[in-house]
Amino acid sequence: MSRIGKLPITVPEGVELNISDDNVVTVKGKLGELQQQINKDMVLKVEDGKLTIVRPSDSKDHKALHGLSRALVNNMVIGVSEGYTIIQELVGVGYKANAKGQVLELALGYSHSIFLELPQEVSIETVTERGKNPTITLKSHDKQLIGQVAAKIRSFRKPEPYKGKGILFQGEQIRRKAGKAAAE
Secondary structure (H helix, E strand, O other): OOOOOOOOEEOOOOOEEEEOOOOEEEEEEOOEEEEEEOOOOOEEEEEOOEEEEEOOOOOHHHHHHHHHHHHHHHHHHHHHHOOEEEEEEEEOOOOEEEEEOOEEEEEOOOOOOEEEEOOOOOEEEEEOOOOOOOEEEEEEOOHHHHHHHHHHHHHOOOOOOOOOOEEEEOOOOOOOOOOHHHHO
16 A cells, blocks of 8 residues: 555644545645645545545556645645745855845846746745855745746756856755866
8 A cells, every 4th residue: 555645634723624526625724725636536535633545446547646646635734734935045156136026036147137927826035145145935835836936946047066056955965076177
């Protein structure tokens, strides 16, 4: 049996979970509301504040969907109760980030600034301290959306292995390569 799929999901206080007839799960909490369509073959049961997902058979497709369905619903429950935070660092001389409302302005060594408009569900904060790399902090209740936004920001200047410049997730280690001087 799926190790992840068989784990029950504890629904915390203040989180409301609704399951419709066509397996659309709606989760409401203090941070927002999320909806997700779960495969119609999966059976969702709520008992004593715990949600369990049961698969109908041990076929390969059902085994694959079992853990996926549980992970999607669990991410929704965590999102509306606690939320998700992603912190990114800008490493490079002259790299800057500035947030004005829902628009992020990035100066990444190109001849022009990059402007990115963020969805309303994602809140952004930029911090620039003297002697430290500028940071971008993203917060949202939707894990999938915040991941897509963070990946989009990172795609503007991916970290490179020679000098380590680029947009990194906080705590990320870049494997460094020796330059051509090491070849001699």
